[in-house]
Amino acid sequence: MIFRDHISYSNRSNTVPTTSLFPTPSSQNRKSALRISSPFSSLMKHHHHHSSSPPLTRRTALIAASVLILLTFFLTRLFFCAPSSVPASSSKSRAGGIVLPIPLRVYVYDESEIDGLKELMRGRDGKIRDESCVKGQWGTQVKIHKLLLESKYRTMNKDEADLFFVPTYVKCVRMMGGLSDKEINQAYIKVLSQMPYFRRSGGRDHIFVFPSGAGAHLFKSWNKYLNLSIFLTPEGDRTDKKNTSAFNTWKDIIIPGNIDDSMTGGSPIINPLPLNKRKYLANFLGRAQNKTGRLQLIRLAKQFPHKLESPELKFKGPDKLGRKEYFEHLRNAKFCLAPRGESSWTLRFYESFFVECVPVILSDEIELPFEDDIDYKKVSIKWPSNKIGTELLDYLDSIPDEKIEAMIERGRKIRCFFVYSNLEKESCSAMLGIISELQKKKQVLRHSKDTFWLDDEKVVNRYLEEFPHWTTPVPLP
Secondary structure (H helix, E strand, O other), X not given: OOXXXXXXXXXXXXXXXXXXXXXXXXXXXXXXXXXXHOHHHHHHHHHHHOOOOOOOOHHHHHHHHHHHHHHXXXXXXXXXXXXXXXXXXXXXXXXXXXXXXXXXXXXXXXXOOOOOHHHHHHOOOOOOOHHHHOXXXXXXXXXXXXHHHOOOOEEOOHHHOOEEEOOOOHHHHHHOOOOOHHHHHHHHHHHHOOOHHXXXXXXXXXXXXXXXXXXXXXXXXXXXXXXXXXXXXXXXXXXXOOOOOOOOOOOOEEOOOOOOHHHHOOOHHHOOOOHHHOOEEEXXXXXXXXXXXXXXXXXXXXXXXXXXXXXXXXXXXXXXXXXHHHHHHHOOEEEEEEEOOOOOOOHHHHHHHHHOOEEEEEOOOOOOOOOOOEOXXXXXXEOOHHHOOHHXXXXXXXXXHHHHHHHHHHHHHHHHHHOOOOOOOOOOOXXXXXXXXXXXXXXXXXXXXXXXXXXXXXXXXXXXXXXXXXXXXXXXX
């Protein structure tokens, strides 16, 4: 199966084996144990040893058997059904095999609620629009924000919220010249100082989206102020350029990159080709960026042009590669190579599933989304980056088309988890996967080194001021 056994993609995960409750009878006692466990055998034994008693009528026997069957059913339900981890008062929604308890409540800060937040979404002049930021790799900042606003998981009451979402479009704002790095840093600190709920938990229940390869490094002081907060990011490693990676496996969530909507919406230019119609064994569509793995692939394509395609990508001028041409190249190979670039993740990994070529990961430190639920070994290949060369092409060439087709078919079943779509309208989506991961971050007790509680359960700060009366700006670490 593509999905791991402990997720309820299969009914067998809901079955509680009797061996987990009672020891297995020994071989010499198994026969008697079976007799004891059967209500019908007990009834027949009773009849055999009391032959002098008046014989049971057929009707009486049927009634007795029915009573025993009902009794057995209720006793089985009582002793053998595993208790649900979800409170009885909550309902469940099942989508793609993930079971989601409904009660997760997320408070979404409004841009006008906190001074400085609007700058992190619109720039210093307030002129940057949502539609300008929803495209490109950083579009997840906008999409996740908008989908949470429409979601049944949203609450308008901070006091009943399990988690808090802080909307910022800072990658887009920076790319469009809306704020400098220094201004971004100052704006974040200003915003955080006005959040008592952030201070209450030390930021543990606050969610921030960092949608690009830079990760949380867009906020230069992230390690001081956000080191306990939940990051939603496609990036799991930046140790090539930074002294430390901002991604932490115990608190952060890897999300899919933002794929062009035309790929996920069934555009005719994405229409996959049959395997026997594809011209190349593999392709690499990307810039060299002076990265070792990418330079090796470009040289390999020149050495074996009939097997590996790696066209020079131009983004301006008369030879600019348009979106239509890009997809035509991508779908014309059996395998799509995804080497490391400026960071460990690459959008081509996700795009591969929609043009239906098998993604080959050439990035050793990559982290993938929803690894608890998706077994990527069944839908992709991960090859060591130090082995990029003829050995890689020979290996890919040895894989029969039947195996490639099987991997592509399994990929069709899980690619919906890479699409950002409405939670209430779709039974499988990136947002569903994110909500499932956020469920694991819920905490009954929210506290930090500056939070204390008294015998009446009131939360206070180190000056014994009750939480609702904390004034802003709250002190930051």
